[in-house]
Amino acid sequence: MLDTASATEAPAKQEYYFRHSLFQRLMHGVLMPTFVGLAATGLPLKFSEARWSESIARAMGGFGAILFFHKVLATVLTLQMVIHVIYVVYLSAVKRQKGVLWGATSMTPQPRDAIEMIQHFRFFFGLTNEHPRFGRYTYWEKFDYMAVFWGMFIIGGSGFLMWFSEFFAKFLSGSIFNAALIVHSEEALLAVWFIFTVHIFNSHLRPEKFPMDLVIFTGRETIEELAEARPAEYERLVTEGTLDQQIAPDPPLWLRNFGRLVGLGIVLSGVTVFFLTVIAVIGE
Numbered sequence: 001m002l003d004t005a006s007a008t009e010a011p012a013k014q015e016y017y018f019r020h021s022l023f024q025r026l027m028h029g030v031l032m033p034t035f036v037g038l039a040a041t042g043l044p045l046k047f048s049e050a051r052w053s054e055s056i057a058r059a060m061g062g063f064g065a066i067l068f069f070h071k072v073l074a075t076v077l078t079l080q081m082v083i084h085v086i087y088v089v090y091l092s093a094v095k096r097q098k099g100v101l102w103g104a105t106s107m108t109p110q111p112r113d114a115i116e117m118i119q120h121f122r123f124f125f126g127l128t129n130e131h132p133r134f135g136r137y138t139y140w141e142k143f144d145y146m147a148v149f150w151g152m153f154i155i156g157g158s159g160f161l162m163w164f165s166e167f168f169a170k171f172l173s174g175s176i177f178n179a180a181l182i183v184h185s186e187e188a189l190l191a192v193w194f195i196f197t198v199h200i201f202n203s204h205l206r207p208e209k210f211p212m213d214l215v216i217f218t219g220r221e222t223i224e225e226l227a228e229a230r231p232a233e234y235e236r237l238v239t240e241g242t243l244d245q246q247i248a249p250d251p252p253l254w255l256r257n258f259g260r261l262v263g264l265g266i267v268l269s270g271v272t273v274f275f276l277t278v279i280a281v282i283g284e
Contacts, residue, residue, distance in 0.1 A: 016220040017246040027084055028216050031148075032266050034077045039192045039273050041070035046185050047280040074159055081152050104236055105136050109146060113139040135232040140202055151191050158184035189277060196270035204267060212267075217259025218251035 020028075044053040044066055057063045092100040099105040116132040117139045123131050137145075158180040161168055165177055204213050208229070215221045223243070227234040237243035 014222045014224060014250075016222055016248040016250060017226065017243065018219055018248045019215055019221040019226075020219040022219065023087065025216060025219050027080065030076070030080050032262075034073050034080070035195065036266060036269050036273070037073045038070060038077065039188075039196075040269070041066045041073065042188055043192065043273060043277055045070070046189065047277065050276070050280045050283070052276050053280070071163060074156065074163075078152070078156060081148070081156075104233070107137055107142055107145045109139070109142045113142055133232045134230045135236070136230065138230075144199055144202075147191070147194070151187070155184055155187050155191065158187075192270075192277065193274060196274040200267055200270060204263070212260055212263045214251070214256055214259040214263070217263065218255050220248045220251050 040056070041060075044050075044056045045063065047053050048057075048063065057066055060066050060069065088100060091097045101108055102110065112135075116134060119128070119130065119132040120139070122128045161172075161180045162177060162184065169177070203209065203216075204211065223234075226237075234243075237246070
């Protein structure tokens, strides 16, 4: 016989908190299509003899047009990086916000991240039953974040070196430009493969996130998810008494659907680029 009280009791309503600010979501929103666009315009130049590359070139108006769009997207990404750095400097130097460059809320890799990574791998291999108690950002999230800076320095630097070769040729030897082409090409391929496999898996395809993690679109995560996935961050917010200040209304349906649509498009585009490049490498 059914328990009338339990049968009619409504399920507990999930509470959300703001995990990402609007600025952070906008920055990531620009980064996603820009990175995919750079991959879709740069890799056809690298694998210009592949059949799919020729098809893309014809659809976009030729390899000259592809190079033009690649430079436009590179400019957008560079401006975004400059804006982000200015924003970080503003928060830390002008607003004097603690924890931007170091501490529990910082994206800067710290000794604790190395310890948590070792604990995590020990957990993966069954050497311990103790799961790391992650804080606001995990070690792999910080790796992804710092990889953007590395990519801008290596890939972006070599790209601008080739773009403005006439200027740099006045005081650099020709061998530098040959090296820049190799570095730009290989590092870009490595970045594409990493983002469209490891990053997409960690962000969307893990069992607890599948089929899509909408937090980067809605900015919201449930408090239940916070307590389970980031217990150290949950305890910090409760101890400081700031969790209630971050309580957020439920994400609207249109925003969730928008996130699903855009996210699915980005994932499918990225996976397609990944497999096309793998086929091209195998066929070389």
